[in-house]
Amino acid sequence: MDSVRKGEDSEEVEIDLGDSSDPEEFENEEEPQTLWKAQPSLEEEENIHTSTLVEISDTKPLITARDPRGINDCLKVTFEDVIAEPVSVRSGDRVWIWSHALFEVCRVWIYRVLSVLLAIPMSVLSGLLFAIINCFHIWMVSPCVQCVLIGTRWLQSFWSIMLQILVAPLLTSAGKCCGGLSVHLAKE
Template identity: 70%
Template sequence: MMKGEDSEEVEIDLRDSDDPDGFDDRDTETLWKAPLPLEEEENIHTSTLVEISDTKPLLNVRDPRGINDCLKTSFEDVIAEPVAVRSADRVWIWSHALFEVSRVWIYRIVTVLLAVPVSIISGLLLALLSCLHIWMVHPCIQCMLVGTRWLQSLWDVVLEIIVRPFFTSAGSCGGFSIHLAEE
């Protein structure tokens, strides 16, 4: 299922279209259902502070900024049969179903194994970097800027007295033109 589409029930007919003992009625057995969208729980009693918190997880919108748009891959993006060479319909339907099921379940298994350790390591790393920047890097930069304030003033004077008039007069010297001619 592509991102941004509504979640709805998906039916996969596992009968071969040229199967002679197939049924003519189109009541198909639903073998796989996409999860229905999570509804907001109506009776949640939370404080205003929790509702405006940045740490409250977004359950319905998991990629609001579209960071992982490159991962919108479906079965048709990976496997495609040309018209001249085709497998049996059952093979195509079963391979589609197995592709989707294995993609979803392997992703779930790997995230169960890796999501918590990676998020702990990422949180630790970002906390350390934030602490270093707030308490060490930024104060050092501010001390350096205070100590070199005279150098900034001197550079401003040099730019205003020497560099700016030179380039202003060079720009005013005018009459340069370039003519391109074909030979």
């Protein structure tokens, strides 16, 4: 077995594992260059920002566009959609401003609190449910359907032949007979 010997064509690489948060190290305010990460070329950098795989990924959560497919467009509710005063009946300006502010604050913070309490358990349950459904479909339903389709190829061929021999001529002749009929509507 060939083994790599020390001292033969070996290149020594220095890796700095120091803390990057030390302010005294970077006085000219340049970012440290990591030796283990290659810098992308100009083309790669453009492709990174324009690639749909990076923008919509199954493994990386989307922070800016959280509803990219517009599933919850019906939930875009504002204060004016819920509370509206007609011109004839108006409350004071301060009441309207405070109502608007409290509505927005309550809507945002109650949603945040409920999402903290419910998002993680619902995500786990949804992931578990979809994993079970996918596993069941991939390993049970699809093979059974394929077995049935393979076993009934002769029936599919037989049914196709019977339709072509018996039903197609009857429907073709009925279509030709009814094709000569026309309906004229006249007002009396």
